[in-house]
Amino acid sequence: MKSLNFHRHCAATFLVLLSLVFVALAQPALSAMSHGRALGTTAAFDQQQRLWIVRSEPVDKNAHVVVERSDDHGKTWQPAIRVTAKPEPVSADGENRPKIAFGPRNEIYVSWTSPTSEKFTGDIRFTRSLDGGKSWSAPAVVHHDRQLITHRFESLLVDQAGRIWVTWIDKRDLGAAQAAKREYAGAAVYYAYSDDRGATWRGDYKLADNSCECCRIALALDSKGRAVAMWRHVFPGSERDHAFAVLKPDGQGVAIERVTTDRWKIDACPHHGPSLAITADGARHAVWFNQVNGAGRAFYGRLTGAAPANVQPLPVGAMHADIAARGNIVGIVWKRFDGNATQVESWISKDGGRHFTPGPTLQTEGESDQPRVLSTDSSMLIVWRKADGVAVANLGDASGDDAIKPFTRDTLRKIEQQHAGAEFWVVMWDLECVYCMKSLGNIAALQKQQPTLKVVTVSTDPVGAASDIRQRLAELGVRSEAYAFSAAPEEALRYAIDPAWMGEKPRAYRYTANGSRTAISGVLTAKELAGS
Structure with missing residues (x-):
């Protein structure tokens, strides 16, 4: 009997220890969220067409946010500049990475998500430089809500008037619904803006209930110069398609438009947000990921209203696509694993997205971020951070000349x-x-x-x-x-x-x-x- 009790005690102890291991594995440590192999990097051009990137730099269990500048389209880089005086937790994966944008008077704006003390919680942090990166303001929280909840997956945009717009995924309404024992699908999209170069913020304004909880939000300026957003939305019946809306300064009268109709029914986190680019003629070019007929695919299309037009599937296995457009030039990049190496592949169109020609291909056998594509007045660049550095490739001549x-x-x-x-x-x-x-x-x-x-x-x-x-x-x-x-x-x-x-x-x-x-x-x- 003693032997039987002993074995029962050992078995119970083993189950307890095993459960603790599973619990530990299920908890995303702040250090893992803030650095390690987190290679999430954003690229942008300033008013002088110089290329900048923003990334994290690990320090113990936290990280600094740093920026780098290239004056020759990525051939060489200036020394990295820390924008944070003290290290802190920083989310730096592909869907949730630091962002950088520029104001009309050469202001540099940087935002990031800083994970807080609880699972899946965070604050949206912001800093600015008004002297070309020589000095930086103390990081501040953008949103007024200070609950220990999700404020994550932020996006950053500066409009033609110099206003700074920040959107993020927010779970305050989910918490309220759970307290009232009401059903609530997903999370919500909130936004705020600053009209004084980031000194103060107006908001928090709710853009939409029932967004996806873990997908990046795409921001762009439309042909009227307005800030607009595209995001993965949870429509009735748990259909995770995409929605579109114009951000309004007073937060009132926001109209939500369904812009994809793939009708992917799933209660899960796709971890694939869309990308959006709008040209001067009002054409809304987008790439997104959905599951259609049981197969996950990335797609390109023009958002026209009831359903996207000229929809073209990207190659099988394409993930985390990005898009840029200027005039009739449309560039798309994505990453794909071929069984041995990770490839970044690309398309370029010179007729407004009707037809595409394959562009450059990059590859690595190591860790890598999602690829970015961005446009200057004369070219489109692919920017891709790998474990061994940042690769930059010219996607094509944006002048539209089909030179022989x-x-x-x-x-x-x-x-x-x-x-x-x-x-x-x-x-x-x-x-x-x-x-x-x-x-x-x-x-x-x-x-x-x-x-x-x-x-x-x-x-x-x-x-x-x-x-x-x-x-x-x-x-x-x-x-x-x-x-x-x-x-x-x-x-x-x-x-x-x-x-x-x-x-x-x-x-x-x-x-x-x-x-x-x-x-x-x-x-x-x-x-x-x-x-x-």
Whole structure:
């Protein structure tokens, strides 16, 4: 009997200890939320088109918030500047990371979520510099509500009048509903604004009840210069689609518009917020993640009212997409894991999002943040923080010029480096080749079904015929990175591509993700292009 009691006592003790382990694992320690592998970073341009990032810098169990500036689009960086005098808990993951924005008089504004003492609680913190980053104000809490509850996932925006807008996820209404024993789905979106450069704040204003609890909020300026928000909303029936609203200075008369209709029914945290970009003509370009027909996918579309228009799914596995737009130029980036490495892939459109051409691809085998894309007056940049540093790539020329670039002896090597880790085609052709037209026509037809098909076209005509080459590609509907032979001897350029190529056309090379390539002479068929 003593032996039986002893074994029962040991079993009970083991269960208690095991339960404590599970409880400990379920509690997100503040230190884990504030740094460790938290690589969450935001990028933005100031009034002089200089690139800035804001991130966290771990100190013991807390962190400093720091900013860095690059005057050459990420080639080199100035020394990091701490904006916090004392370290504190800082959320710095992809969906909930520090933010940076700039005022019309070169003010620098920084916000972040600081986790507090209880599970999933936090305060929205803010600091400013009015002298170019030389000095910073003492961090202050934006919201007037001081309950020990969720104030998290903040977003930051400065409008054309210089007003600073901050939105966040807030659970004060959930707490009130629970106290009254009422049902309440999700959390709420609140906002505040400052019209005195961040010295004081007006709010707290409720934008909407029943938001998702764990997804970032997208902020943008519409064509009228108004601050607008897009967020994941819990609609009736637990449908987690997306909503849109204009932020009003008095907090009154806010109208909520449902802008996606994927009808994902789930009681869970998707951890995928949307991204929004609005052009001067009022076009609202957006990317978002939802589950459709049982499969999780990221999508691009233009928000038009009852349902988004021109919806295009991003490649399978695409996550945490971001978007930027300027005029007819639309750039999209996302991250995707291929089984060995994490890839950042991209699209660029020069016709307002109707058609997209694949852009640069980056990759890492280490930890990484979500990618960002942002626009200047002349280019679009991809900014991606990895464990070993910040990678910056030019997504494309935002001027909209479809230039035909000269193909030299070392161009193919550069093309291979640019597209390393991705599948793509290099297609050789010329203006007088009838069979080349059939091959290019098949490419254009497949691109309508698969916008992600990466194609590099190389015309063996001289680059002086660029105008005719550009017109022919446009007539056929081919979207590609386009080249034409430079002034170097044709034999030398053919040899640089493939010593075994004797000049027959059409000629194509299919590159796989591991870097191998296969040569194909003759008209490319749909099956060959599809890889079957």
